[in-house]
Amino acid sequence: MSTMPLTIKKGFTSTTITDVLRQRADSSGWALCVGAGTSYPMFPDWYSLVTGLVEKDADAAIAAAIMPNLSKGFGLDALVQAAQGRSGLTPDDFANLLSDQLYSQLKQKLTVPEWKMFRRGLSAFRPGDMTPQMWRSFSNAVATHFPSVSAIQIADVVVKSIESETAPVAILSFNAEPLLYALINARVSVARTRDHSPTAVLNRITRSLSNRNADLLSFVFCHGLLPIEGHPSSDWHSLDKLVFSETDYLQVANSGFTWQSSTFFDTCMSRSTVFIGLSFSDPNLRRWLGIMHQNRLRELQNIGKTGVASAPHYWFRTMPATAEERDWIEAAVSHLGVRLVWLNSWSEVGSTLKRMLGI
DSSP states (O other): OOOSSOOOOOOEETOOSSSSHHHHHTTEEEEEEEEGGTTTTSSOOOOHHHHHHHHHSOOHHHHHHHHHHHHHHHHHHHHHHHHHHHTTTHHHHHHHHHHHHHHHHHHHHHHHHHOOOOOOHOOSSSSSGHHHHHHHHHHHHHHHHOTTTTTHHHHHHHHHHHHHTEEEOOEOOOOSSSSHHHHHHHHHHHHTTSEEEEEEEEOEESSSSOOTTTTTTTEEEOBBBBBBBTTTTTTOOOOGGGGOHHHHHHHHHHOOOHHHHHHHHHHTTTSSSEESSSSSSHHHHHHHHHHHHHHHHHHHHTTTTTTTTOOOEEEEEEESSSSHHHHHHHHHHHTTTEEEEESSGGGGGHHHHHHTTOO
16 A cells, blocks of 8 residues: 555535646546436436335335335345346346336336337437437437436537547446437537438447447446347347446456456546546445555655645535535545535536536
8 A cells, every 4th residue: 555645635616627627638638437327317316226126026115115224224236136036037137127117217208209219319329320300309308308417418518529629538337328328429410410421429338349449439338238128139238247236246346357347447547537427335436446546646656756646536526515524525535536526516517527628
């Protein structure tokens, strides 16, 4: 372990942070890492997802009664594992059940024609897989039914960053659904209305063998990708990479090498990463960042740069009610090399990213 003293790095506010990502884009590059919060409330949070699984096993009244105590005694990944065991389903069939739970709320919100169009957009590999008008309908459905989803703002900024040559080197997704990926495709198609087959901007990475074009931005589904109704092809989803159950998490955590860990290390080791929509309670995420940060501190110490600031990563979070809570949150991630970017509300995600990119 490093003998350098730990200095807790104070966070920024959405209005005080400027140009830091533009500086990174011009040097080592930067990355974006998104979690379930970027798709909420279009898709359920973990607690709601597990509650739905309990309801499948019993009923809504029983689930409401037992979930508070179950979630206090066990991690949600352990409860997913329990749901799979109680269901008696094969891993692939249980993945389809998870998919049904994930998409059920969205499907209920949309009309039948909207849902057919929407699932086609979610399953599209590139902008040219649908016409600009279809992509407009896709985007309008999101904006109409779920206007607060921050993935809308993030997609806008990603497309602008590509146009301004300040794009991230990669987007890492801890979600098992492709909303942000689809919204980026939609923005590209609509922005280039003269071309009915606009050029792809994303590599769609679901496993180590996925095709990569060096000229495209890699969008990596680190926690796998659930199937979606009407698109059962194994070329589309990646059930073997899903990280939902406790067994999945333990396999990633205890293995000396996994595709997820190698991808995360390769992306984040030597460049800044912006985390949006994550709680920082994921033990694997904390472990990986902790390893990288301690290595960075040791290397700085070895070359005599003990006074160099070392908190290269940024975590978007809404401002807590008290200064004491804010200080504790900052201290809880400082040893991982992470600084807070405090937002007054999630509506500031897009404008804050633009400020950081100088666009």
